[in-house]
Amino acid sequence: MKTLLVVSLCLIAACFIPDAHSVKQVEELKGSGKQNEIPLLDNRFRIDDKIDEIKLIFFRRPGSPAVILVRPDGTKYFATNAVGNTSLDWYDELNYDLVVIRNPMPGPWQVIGQIMPQSRIVVIGELSLKVDPLPKILFQGETVKVTGEILNDGEPIRANLFKDAVSLNVSFVSTNNENFENFGAGIQQATEFKDDGYGFDESAKDGVFTGEFTLNFTPGEWRPELYITTDVLERRVVQDPIVVHEPPFSFTSVEATDEGDDHRITINIDEKLLKPETVIMQGKIYYPNNEEQVFYLDTNNTAVRELALQDYGWGRYNIEISVFGSTINDREFMATLPTYLFEIERPIEVIPEIPKASIIKEENIPEPVIKPKVMATGLIASLIIGGNLVILFIGWLCIRVFVQNKPIKLKLNFAFLKKKKATEAKKSDQQKTTDAKNGSKNDKTGEILNLSMSDD
Numbered sequence: 001m002k003t004l005l006v007v008s009l010c011l012i013a014a015c016f017i018p019d020a021h022s023v024k025q026v027e028e029l030k031g032s033g034k035q036n037e038i039p040l041l042d043n044r045f046r047i048d049d050k051i052d053e054i055k056l057i058f059f060r061r062p063g064s065p066a067v068i069l070v071r072p073d074g075t076k077y078f079a080t081n082a083v084g085n086t087s088l089d090w091y092d093e094l095n096y097d098l099v100v101i102r103n104p105m106p107g108p109w110q111v112i113g114q115i116m117p118q119s120r121i122v123v124i125g126e127l128s129l130k131v132d133p134l135p136k137i138l139f140q141g142e143t144v145k146v147t148g149e150i151l152n153d154g155e156p157i158r159a160n161l162f163k164d165a166v167s168l169n170v171s172f173v174s175t176n177n178e179n180f181e182n183f184g185a186g187i188q189q190a191t192e193f194k195d196d197g198y199g200f201d202e203s204a205k206d207g208v209f210t211g212e213f214t215l216n217f218t219p220g221e222w223r224p225e226l227y228i229t230t231d232v233l234e235r236r237v238v239q240d241p242i243v244v245h246e247p248p249f250s251f252t253s254v255e256a257t258d259e260g261d262d263h264r265i266t267i268n269i270d271e272k273l274l275k276p277e278t279v280i281m282q283g284k285i286y287y288p289n290n291e292e293q294v295f296y297l298d299t300n301n302t303a304v305r306e307l308a309l310q311d312y313g314w315g316r317y318n319i320e321i322s323v324f325g326s327t328i329n330d331r332e333f334m335a336t337l338p339t340y341l342f343e344i345e346r347p348i349e350v351i352p353e354i355p356k357a358s359i360i361k362e363e364n365i366p367e368p369v370i371k372p373k374v375m376a377t378g379l380i381a382s383l384i385i386g387g388n389l390v391i392l393f394i395g396w397l398c399i400r401v402f403v404q405n406k407p408i409k410l411k412l413n414f415a416f417l418k419k420k421k422a423t424e425a426k427k428s429d430q431q432k433t434t435d436a437k438n439g440s441k442n443d444k445t446g447e448i449l450n451l452s453m454s455d456d
Contacts, residue, residue, distance in 0.1 A: 044111075067111050070112065077090075077101075127235055129237050130149045133239055135327075136329070139247055140216070141338060144214075144215060148208070168227075169189070171188060177220070182218045219245055221241055226239070255344060269304070275328060279325035280296075281324075282297070285317065286319075287312050318340075
């Protein structure tokens, strides 16, 4: 079966239906692989009678409606026609439509949608993926550069919009070798590249995918896989297994003993993987008191680098290190090492020992017994009864005043008070009588008081 993948590259603008007399502008598609680009004139293209299946990709403005295909007999294909139609598949994406037609009608076809008049049809022959092999010596934390290219019949694809729909993916699959730490680790997705000129891609729309990623997964034996995939095609390149080593650096630390001395961090370089004379280090130190210090260690002929840390007492010292140099096979590398933690424990305060005699003496002193004050049971009962009576009295007053609307009248029998008052009144009368009698007697024996008034 002869299968062609036809890509119609479209971006924006003008949805129009050309005149029926413009057939002279229709171009025939040739699948020989010698002609990969054919002009798309008046939104028309031709399918010959030797094609059993054809795949078309129409790029349009993002968010615009799906395109409409008009067959040579005038009938139309919509995206919804793919439901229940075994000869038609339609993938309606955000910015393109991918259409698969089986046993297409020969003759001139037309596409209606927001397409560019200068768009071109690309006949895809044998697609292949070309990628550079990964280095043999890799280690954890290293940044790796990858370059890949999509070829059409052995030649780079020059259709820029087709590259927008394709991305290069890089993944690592564990070989499940029980002799390595990554046994049973599965698949690690490393990165995804696009030919858009952003990030680490060197040039946009040049057909070459260029990017960088960091080996930040478990060391061990991995199988690199690089692939491109779309809705209808997939090309995958599986490379030979490689070993991702542990970082070729080891650390030893020495604490400062005297006041004013520095802590010492020694970094040893593995000469089996790296050339020590090419290694340069730089990074940053984070002290326990939140201070930061940038450092730089230049090259020398030894495999040892020494880093001095100021003594800020107990706490955690975090050291971030970036390394640049060459491997033993003269490959330039760049790596970011895992953060090295140098920690000094908090000193334990020594408590002076207490003499035994003092302990015995203190043990012999009897502790005073403090008896809790207990309230008498009778007093508690009296308080409870009195409180209840007060509550009942207050309740009675509230009901009488606010519910029954009656005034408060207290009828109390104070008979003993009345008797006392009567006795006092009787004594007072007797006293007055006695005084009157005494006055009469005084009048007899003394001088007579004349109270009469004269006529004058």
